[in-house]
Amino acid sequence: MSKEYIPYHVPFPTHHLGLEFVKEVLLSGKTAGNQIHSLACKKILLSNFHGEQKFLTTSCTSALEFSALLASVEPGDHVILPSYTFPSTANAFLLRGATLSFVDSMPNSPNMDLDAVEELISSKTKVLCVMHYAGISLDWEKIKALKATYNLTIIEDAAQCIDAYYVNNDIDYPLGSLGDFGALSFHETKNISCGEGGLLLVNNQEYIEKAEVMYEKGTNRASFLRQESAFYEWKSIGSSYTLSEINAAILHGQLLQKSEINKMRHAIWNSYNLAFENFSVPYVPVYAKHNAHIFYLQLASTSESVEFIEYMQKKGIQTLSHYRPLHSSSFFNDKHDGRILKNAQHFSDTLVRLPIHQEVNVNRVIETALDFFN
């Protein structure tokens, strides 16, 4: 048995492609973004996302902020979102001055409990932000019903969701493509990565023109470059969301290996799922086709999960807990309405993620973990 340290994550090695593409970018002198590798990335992403307008961004955080700006979230507006998520999900709306209500996880899944949303909706509620944990889809029928009844803007935090799907009538709908907006991440820790990077999908046609201007620092540069305007000038509030062409070159290399990455990850995920069939592991509903982004075990208690992580670490295997609930953070606790969100707390206390990447010795991870429990 190898004694080599197994870190929680190692990006898939696409060095050869990445370096060749970065060299091309540097030689072209066109390093700032929206050049050939950005276009190549968007072309490959057409296999995931079809009609949706795609904006490569500096991060999923910036894609979420971009969506909040597009949705015209402003002071006085109310946003409903999960507690068990990354702070960026919430900051995107706080930065626009919104008030927030956090929703608990489900008993059997870190995903938000959509049945707990309706009672939080008021006349001020503008956005329902959903986050598909571990690339495992929420129940889209429920989201659609809430949107239809309350006229909500739906923003999907699909940070973990490249190549994950919601399935209905045998049709696979990619996560990120179902809401008005979908935000994906290409951060180092994701299945497909380029250091820091993200993608905003604008799925609702009514926002596309606005998005194009906001993306270009609030100018009509895009229409100017298409020679539809004689000059370009300040047209709107906006920001600099553009992913640099250097990151796009790395992303291009990764996207070309998407099938290999998916195959490798699913093989490991499936081995874990089989080995730990008697444990509390990710619940995948029939309507969800996940992307093997995360495999976790749920331990019996906080102390057991701490012991497990320490035990695995001593054996040279890095395992990780995940989010601390946002509603009870030292920052938000006094702004929270007092509801007890016990499932979110429970996943925070007991969820431990196992490593999934090309350097993982799966049998060693499984045997070591089973040794702990025996």
Add this chain to the structure above:
Amino acid sequence: MSKEYIPYHVPFPTHHLGLEFVKEVLLSGKTAGNQIHSLACKKILLSNFHGEQKFLTTSCTSALEFSALLASVEPGDHVILPSYTFPSTANAFLLRGATLSFVDSMPNSPNMDLDAVEELISSKTKVLCVMHYAGISLDWEKIKALKATYNLTIIEDAAQCIDAYYVNNDIDYPLGSLGDFGALSFHETKNISCGEGGLLLVNNQEYIEKAEVMYEKGTNRASFLRQESAFYEWKSIGSSYTLSEINAAILHGQLLQKSEINKMRHAIWNSYNLAFENFSVPYVPVYAKHNAHIFYLQLASTSESVEFIEYMQKKGIQTLSHYRPLHSSSFFNDKHDGRILKNAQHFSDTLVRLPIHQEVNVNRVIETALDFFN
């Protein structure tokens, strides 16, 4: 005379270093930021900026937004800024809900007229944002006096200012280090570049702790990594400003060639300055040590500047006008208070920038331009 096309800008070629560094980053798997090349960049930047806290950011735009958030700009606050600048200068404050007053340029310089600031100050005025055009410093004595009298937060948009200085009593003060905050750009078009990138300097010690949290998506991750906290959690509003390690690798390569880049640019700038001594060219006050970022000619009229740009283009040389005034843009015109900002308009109409980079045939540019005027 070579007939090769001379574009307005070509980044300095540091491919060999950049590719070697990017390879290191990819092999390390630590691509997300704040790793060895980010640290190396900050170390080299110590030759420019000493005590100031340095945050590498995804762009100068995001550095400006970061500074506006740090300065607690909020709805009801008033910000004074130049009209002759890039939309990001203004968007950073509009995104926080501020009201804006734009200031004219000086008759002899695109830089803002600091003597026109005082009459705009009200009890609501929180921030004076200054922008040093072409890396040519504003008069810092005047800014200091305004700050002292009206207790303003000073934000320097130093996008164009790497290696540019304000000089007082024979001491060189780097631009970006004098305000409470300074934002620099490493965009493709700048003297030193990494595709998209920026730097926020936090010069006022009272903001440093807050900045560290906001930079890490509003978490105390930095103190956690220093083992000062047992865990990290949501502590504040914040965003993802981090420059990826891949861009930092490219930036590192550029910064190692900083002296060569400066030498090359100053040689070209000085040749232009000599050749066009009878023309209206950049005015450099005694208190400014510039960085040869921009050399421009001021033409007699809008039509002459259009003719000049077309003439040069036909001769295979790209020259560019610059900003359209923000106060009279189609977006802001109806929010502007009606003051006529004639100098900003004049620079918009008549300023034309000449190419400065390692591939420029200086004599050809000079001779071609002089041919136009004769």
